[in-house]
Amino acid sequence: MNIIELTIPKLGESVSEVTLSKWLKQVGDTIQLDETIAEVSTDKVDSEVPSTHAGIIKELKFEEGDTIAIGDVFAVIEISNSDVTNPIKEEVVVDNSNTEINKKETSTKIDQFLSPLVKRIIKEENLNLDEVLKIKGSGYNGRISKNDVLNFINNTSEQTSNDNPVISSASLNGNSEIIEMDKMRLLIAKHMKNSKKTSPHVTAYVEPDVTNLVKWREANKDKFEAKYNQKLTFTPILVDCVVRAIKDFPLINVSVDETETKIIKHNDINIGIATALPNNNLIVPVIKNANTLNLEGLAKGVNTIVDKARNNKLSPDDITGGTFTISNVGVFGNLMGTPIINQPEVAILATGVIKKKPAVLETEYGDIVVVRQFMYLSLSFDHRVVDGSLGGVFLKRISDYMENWDINQSI
Structure with missing residues (x-):
């Protein structure tokens, strides 16, 4: 087993300490990567503090109402050995004798190592289990981050576009012309599409x-x-x-x-x-x-x-x-x-x-x-x-x- 110390993250240029408002987890609780463990407040803003790892909470070092300096250890969690060495890929075992059961078990195990944000993106993009298994994680010990998922989606879209070019619903005839986008136009199109997907515009x-x-x-x-x-x-x-x-x-x-x-x-x-x-x-x-x-x-x-x-x-x-x-x-x-x-x-x-x-x-x-x-x-x-x-x-x-x-x- 491995012990991980969680520290108070930097919350602004002028913020040197925070007040612990509320614990959302207790000793013995299981916590997921990016799941909120505590709420803290400063003289400027209230914030949620997410966990940087998944595991079991072993120690909470402060009481609600205490003042904690930025960078101080405020909690300790225990993670399993499987969490240290590419947990998702090692949990996947191919068993052709019962494909449906195997996929269900694999999906459950993978789900344990994905942050709520990543799960939401996967759900919104309708990615299936086989597609998730193809995503190469760049996070801690191979964990899949938001950018890993978005890059996979973009790369897949480009590959699909290259293999199966989209033709306008308007019928092509002798007066129609197909114009290939140059590299810059493709980049602009991708950038604009991602912007609308990322930000709710007003x-x-x-x-x-x-x-x-x-x-x-x-x-x-x-x-x-x-x-x-x-x-x-x-x-x-x-x-x-x-x-x-x-x-x-x-x-x-x-x-x-x-x-x-x-x-x-x-x-x-x-x-x-x-x-x-x-x-x-x-x-x-x-x-x-x-x-x-x-x-x-x-x-x-x-x-x-x-x-x-x-x-x-x-x-x-x-x-x-x-x-x-x-x-x-x-x-x-x-x-x-x-x-x-x-x-x-x-x-x-x-x-x-x-x-x-x-x-x-x-x-x-x-x-x-x-x-x-x-x-x-x-x-x-x-x-x-x-x-x-x-x-x-x-x-x-x-x-x-x-x-x-x-x-x-x-x-």
């Missing part, structure tokens, strides 16, 4: 009056280019407003870990700019540490990565590490869009075309109708971790920064 909209912003850019773009040797498009101005809003609401600049039980808060603000390529594909190069750049730095960053993207000169580092993405659908003349989140981020902003519209303004002499410049902003966000209130106020804050752009600021 989209919110605002329509800021950007008249002052448009006037300021028009009056200063030539001066800006002469001084900094950089074109001043609307994109770096928008990025500046987004970065300021993220600083106000940092929980937009997060991602969800693979267990879907922890939120990873990013201190660096790395802005991805969705860029259309000449071959009609899409790529998202990233402006790193946008929170440290002024308007000149943002303009240089935007111009550099867009130019590199369109000339196929991006490096791997240029397209990784993004924490928030902006997609400009207005460049195609579109009013608005409902963008798909760029995983593992939790939000993406789409910007529509800027258009002149009549607007009612209040004056000391009464309401008047004038021509103003408006654009739609649409924010898609991951409802697992971003509620409507956070998504709504964040989007409105971007709008406020755009509407209140200082028309008198100098270059």
Whole structure:
């Protein structure tokens, strides 16, 4: 038998200790991998603590109400020897004399070594026992993780697609043409499909009056280019407003870990700019540490990565590490869009075309109708971790920064 010590996991950058709120298991109880053993609380959040192994609880080292430091051992469990050496595969014994009974017993034994999250994914994807046995576990001692299951599903889908190409339900005739997707389009399709499967998408909209912003850019773009040797498009101005809003609401600049039980808060603000390529594909190069750049730095960053993207000169580092993405659908003349989140981020902003519209303004002499410049902003966000209130106020804050752009600021 083997003894495993469970420690209090890190729950945030500034959290050094927790209070034990409630034990959900007692000494002698059996616990599964990823099953919650206790509830703890901090001055910021209440959390569940999952077990990192399956086994029998031998010792609980604290009482409810005690304070425990991050990293301290709080419980001890005992695992069997079979748990140490690839437990799932060793439990599988082929017995052709009674296939139905053997499969039932094997399924029960495998089920004991799967976390609740993995079981849920297997059930949702309708994987049978034979398929589960084909999954190679990358976790502790060969355990099957969430990513192992998702990778198996994706690989199986690709293999099926290659072996049995899907044909549209529309009949093919002499006027139809089959176009093979190139490698980039296949990757985009897979990424978008996985994003919709991973994140419950919600989209919110605002329509800021950007008249002052448009006037300021028009009056200063030539001066800006002469001084900094950089074109001043609307994109770096928008990025500046987004970065300021993220600083106000940092929980937009997060991602969800693979267990879907922890939120990873990013201190660096790395802005991805969705860029259309000449071959009609899409790529998202990233402006790193946008929170440290002024308007000149943002303009240089935007111009550099867009130019590199369109000339196929991006490096791997240029397209990784993004924490928030902006997609400009207005460049195609579109009013608005409902963008798909760029995983593992939790939000993406789409910007529509800027258009002149009549607007009612209040004056000391009464309401008047004038021509103003408006654009739609649409924010898609991951409802697992971003509620409507956070998504709504964040989007409105971007709008406020755009509407209140200082028309008198100098270059």
